[in-house]
Amino acid sequence: MPADTNAAGDIFGGWVLSQMDIAAGICAxxxxxxxxxxxxxDSMSFIRPVKVGDILGIYTHVCELGRTSMAIHVEAWVRRDRIGLREKVTEGKFKFVSIDKHGNSTPIPHEDELPDYVRDGV
Structure with a gap:
């Protein structure tokens, strides 16, 4: 939306970053x-600007897995002019820690402990 733009008409990088963090959090x-x-x-690269009217897609996958933490690789792509050229605009690596209801870190289940619907997407 226009309220999310800078003076040049590009979407604020912070807005794109927040969308990427949301998507990475869902994946994690x-x-x-x-x-x-x-x-x-861990890393963030702004490759191309996101313009008002672009359709933004965020893609994620787990790229590192530890006992209680994981890294998620995130790419943001846009489709220009609604049906036009598709191009990567941003990518980053976000680190997450699994926590329990008290906020303490908790082990991430092994792949064989996951429900089928999760395992199929891993």
């Missing part, structure tokens, strides 16, 4: 089967 939460929190943004 599904894999952890628990609540997760963002603990680090």
């Amino acid at each position: 939460g599904q894999r952890a089967q628990s609540r997760v929190v963002t603990v680090a943004l």
